[in-house]
Amino acid sequence: MxxxxxxxxxxxxxxxxxxxxxxxxxxSILVCFRLSHVPLRLTKGRMKFILTFAALMLLLQIIVIExxxxxxxxxxxxxxxxxFFPVTDFGIERGLDIVVRFLLIIFSSxxxxxxxxxxxxxxxxxxxGIPYRYAFSLVLALRFLPLFDSENNIVRMAQxxxxxxxxVGSIHKILRSVRYTFFPLLVSALSRVDSLSLSMTGRxxxxxxxxxxxxxxxxSPSDWAILAxxxxxxxxxxxxxxxxxPQVSRFL
Amino acid sequence: xxxxxxxxxxxxGIQPVLRSIDLTLQRGETLLITGPTxxxxxxxxxxxxxxxxxxxxxxxxxxxxxxxDDADSLTLTEIARKVSLVQQDPESQxxxxxxxxxxxxxxxxxxxxxxxxTRLVDSSLASIGSSHLAGRxxxxxxxxxxxxxxxxxxxxxxxDYLILDEPSSSLDQKGILQLGQILSELKKKNLxxxxxxxxxxxxxxxADRVLSLSEGRLFxxxxxxxxxxxxxxxxxxxxxETDALASMKNVxxxxxxxxxxxxxxxxxxxxxxxxxxxxxxxxxTTLLCLLDGLLNPLEGEICxxxxxxxxxxxxxxxxxxxxxxxxxxxxxxxxxxxxxxxxTLDVLGLKxxxxxxxxxxxxxxxxxAEFKDRNPFALSHGQKRRLNVCSAVVHDPDLYLFxxxxxxxxxxxxxxxxxxxxxxARTGGACVVATHDLPFAAxxxxxxxxxxxxxxxxxxxxxxxxxxxxxxxRPEYSLGKVAS
Numbered sequence: 001m002x003x004x005x006x007x008x009x010x011x012x013x014x015x016x017x018x019x020x021x022x023x024x025x026x027x028s029i030l031v032c033f034r035l036s037h038v039p040l041r042l043t044k045g046r047m048k049f050i051l052t053f054a055a056l057m058l059l060l061q062i063i064v065i066e067x068x069x070x071x072x073x074x075x076x077x078x079x080x081x082x083x084f085f086p087v088t089d090f091g092i093e094r095g096l097d098i099v100v101r102f103l104l105i106i107f108s109s110x111x112x113x114x115x116x117x118x119x120x121x122x123x124x125x126x127x128x129g130i131p132y133r134y135a136f137s138l139v140l141a142l143r144f145l146p147l148f149d150s151e152n153n154i155v156r157m158a159q160x161x162x163x164x165x166x167x168v169g170s171i172h173k174i175l176r177s178v179r180y181t182f183f184p185l186l187v188s189a190l191s192r193v194d195s196l197s198l199s200m201t202g203r204x205x206x207x208x209x210x211x212x213x214x215x216x217x218x219x220s221p222s223d224w225a226i227l228a229x230x231x232x233x234x235x236x237x238x239x240x241x242x243x244x245x246p247q248v249s250r251f252l
Numbered sequence: 253x254x255x256x257x258x259x260x261x262x263x264x265g266i267q268p269v270l271r272s273i274d275l276t277l278q279r280g281e282t283l284l285i286t287g288p289t290x291x292x293x294x295x296x297x298x299x300x301x302x303x304x305x306x307x308x309x310x311x312x313x314x315x316x317x318x319x320x321d322d323a324d325s326l327t328l329t330e331i332a333r334k335v336s337l338v339q340q341d342p343e344s345q346x347x348x349x350x351x352x353x354x355x356x357x358x359x360x361x362x363x364x365x366x367x368x369x370t371r372l373v374d375s376s377l378a379s380i381g382s383s384h385l386a387g388r389x390x391x392x393x394x395x396x397x398x399x400x401x402x403x404x405x406x407x408x409x410x411x412d413y414l415i416l417d418e419p420s421s422s423l424d425q426k427g428i429l430q431l432g433q434i435l436s437e438l439k440k441k442n443l444x445x446x447x448x449x450x451x452x453x454x455x456x457x458x459a460d461r462v463l464s465l466s467e468g469r470l471f472x473x474x475x476x477x478x479x480x481x482x483x484x485x486x487x488x489x490x491x492x493e494t495d496a497l498a499s500m501k502n503v504x505x506x507x508x509x510x511x512x513x514x515x516x517x518x519x520x521x522x523x524x525x526x527x528x529x530x531x532x533x534x535x536x537t538t539l540l541c542l543l544d545g546l547l548n549p550l551e552g553e554i555c556x557x558x559x560x561x562x563x564x565x566x567x568x569x570x571x572x573x574x575x576x577x578x579x580x581x582x583x584x585x586x587x588x589x590x591x592x593x594x595x596t597l598d599v600l601g602l603k604x605x606x607x608x609x610x611x612x613x614x615x616x617x618x619x620x621a622e623f624k625d626r627n628p629f630a631l632s633h634g635q636k637r638r639l640n641v642c643s644a645v646v647h648d649p650d651l652y653l654f655x656x657x658x659x660x661x662x663x664x665x666x667x668x669x670x671x672x673x674x675x676x677a678r679t680g681g682a683c684v685v686a687t688h689d690l691p692f693a694a695x696x697x698x699x700x701x702x703x704x705x706x707x708x709x710x711x712x713x714x715x716x717x718x719x720x721x722x723x724x725x726r727p728e729y730s731l732g733k734v735a736s
Contacts, residue, residue: 004497029379069452081367089272102654108491117349118349118570119348119349119353137343139347139348139349140347143346143347143348143349143390143391146391147343147391151579154577155583157541157544157546157577157584158577158582158583159585160545160570161544161546161570161573161574161575161577161644162570162583162585162595162599162643162644163566163567163568163570163571163596163599163600164585164595164599164678165566165567170298178344179585180585181708183584184581184582184583184584184585185582187581187584187629188579188581188582191344191581192341192343192344194337194344195340195341196344196345196346196347197307198303198337198339199339199344199346199347200347200357200404201307201328201329202301202303202332202336202337202406203332203336203357203358203361203405203406203409204329204332204333204361204362204409205328205357205361206361206463207329207361207363207573208361210363211361211363212359212360212363212365212366212369213360213362213365214351214352214353214359214366214367214369214370214373215309215353215359216366227338229325232667238337250269
C-alpha cells in the first residue's frame, strides 16, 4: 500500500509539474512525518545537504531563465554597468516547480523508508507474485550494507596503521590505491557469500516453491482507502496534464 | 546414527585433506574434535552435512549414512533437516534483519505453520538463554550474541545432529561457559553433537569422546602438556621505566551517541605485556584503535612517548606502533606473501638489510616461508593471521597492539604469536593484547587491564585482577578455570 502511494506520488509529480499542487502534497507528507513520529532533523548533515541543494537549484533556475516579465534584477544598475541577472516571474515559477517536486519525492521516500519494515516489504512483494528468491535479495542487501560499510572503515584503518596512504599522483598510484582497498573488501565479501549460501541452504532455502512466514502484513480497509486515493490522485494528475480540466488547472 | 566410512577428500585432486576417515555419532552423544589449523576439521564438518560433494567441489570418495539411509539417496535439503552445521563466522551466516526472523528462517522454508513457528522460535531462543534478543536487529548484536542467534536458528530447524565449527571463537569467557552448559542441555534433548574446537577445556565436561584430526586422519585425543611450550621465563627482563612508551589520560570515545570508552587513564611501559580483557562489547578494540591514533578521542589525550598522537603523522605512528586487527582479510593488501611481508618497510622507507633479513627469518618461524610466492588470500585462516602478525611487526616498532590474535590458531600458531609478543617485551618494547584467552593472560602477561562498559575496572598483576574479578561476582574469570 505504502509502495503504491509512493509510486503514485512520484508518477503524478512527473506527469503534472505544478508547484502549487506539489506543495499541497508536500505539506500533507510533512504532516504524516509528525503523525508517524518520524523525526525530521532539518539541521543534521544529510538533510542540510538536501535543503542546500534545493536552494541552489532554485537560485540557478532564477538566474538562468530570462523569459517572462521581469520583477527585479539581482545586481541593479550601477552607473553604466548592469543591470545583471533579471529575476522573472516565469523563472521563479520554474524554480519552484522543480524544487518543490524534488523535495516532495525525497521527503516521501524518506517517510516510506522510515516507516516500512523492509522484511515485510519483501514478503509483500512475494504475495503479489514475485518469486521469494528475488524478493529475498532485498533483505540480504539491507542486511549486508552496514557490514560492508564497517569493513570498509576497518580496511582504511588497517591501511593507516601500516603507514599506507591512498595516493592519486599517477595512474600507477591510483591503481595501487584501488587495489589496496578493493581486494581486501572483495575477498572478505566472497568468503562471506560462501558461508552465507551454505547457511541458507542448510536451513532449507529452496526446499519448496512456497514458504510460510512468521510475520505477515494484513491488508486493512484503510489500505484500500489509501490505494483508492492514490489511484484517483494519479488519474486526476493525468487529466490535468492532458488539459481536460482547464477550470481547475488555472488554480493549480 | 550419523556415520561416515572411508572418507577421502581433496579440493584439488592432488593434496588429500581427509584420508580414509571413519566416524560414528549416536543421538544424544557429544563428540569433541580438535586438531591443528588446516588439518581438515571444517572440511569434515562440510562432508557430514552433505555440502561436500554437492556444493563444495573436489575429489571425494566414501559413504555418509544418516539413521541407516545412504546420503546419496537423499537431497541436500533432506540431509539439512537432519544434520545442521554452525560455521565459524557467525556474521556471515545471518541473512535477515531481526533476530526472530532469523530464527524463523529455517521453519519458514520448511513450510511450518505460523502458530507452530512462533512456539519454535521462542523455545529455540530460550534453549540457549537468549529469549531477550527476540526483537533485536541482527546487525546491532555483539559477536557473542550473533553466535547464539546462529545456534538458535539451527536448533529451530529441529535437526537430529548438530555440528558446531569452532563455536567459542567469538565468545567471551561468560559466553564460553554458557556454551558448555548449552552442549549439556542438547545432550539431554537427545541431539547428537559434534563440536570442533581448539580450546577443549570448557567443553570437556559435556563430551563423551574427544578425537584429534591431524593430517587428514582421526586419532583418539591425548591431553597436551602445555599449549605454547611452557611459559616464557621472565615477564620483564628490563626494569620497567617510569617514562611511559604510550599513555592515555581521561580518554573518552563514542560512536554517534553511544559511548564506548569512558574516561580511561593508563600508561604502557617498556617491557610490559598487557592483557586487555572484558566481555564482548566492552570497548577493547576501540581502545586499541585509539592507542594507534586511528580514532580521535572525544575527550582526553593520548601520547606516544612525549608526543601527542594528534600531532604525529600516520607514518610516524606506524613506525612506532604495529596493530593487528581481527579479520585477517581486511589487512592483506599485496599479491604475494613475501611482498605483503615487506610492504610496511617499502611504505615507510625502511629497507635496511637487517630488517629485510629478519623478515625472512620471521616468515620461516611462522611456518610461512614455503608459501612466500603464493597469493596471501589463498592461505588458511590461521596462516593469514600469522602473516598479519609477521607483516605488521616487520619493522620492529616499539609497541604491538594485537586484537584477539589467538582466534583459530593451533598450538604452533599460538606458540609463534606468543614468542613474537615475548620477544618484543624482552627487547625493550611493549605489547597490548586484547584477548579472551585466560591461560595466556595468567601465564604470559605482566599486567591485566579489565574493561567493563568502556570503563577501566581493574588494572594490575593478572593473578590479583583475577582474584578481584572472582570476588566481585565474575566466577567465569576465576583462576580455577585457568588451572582446570
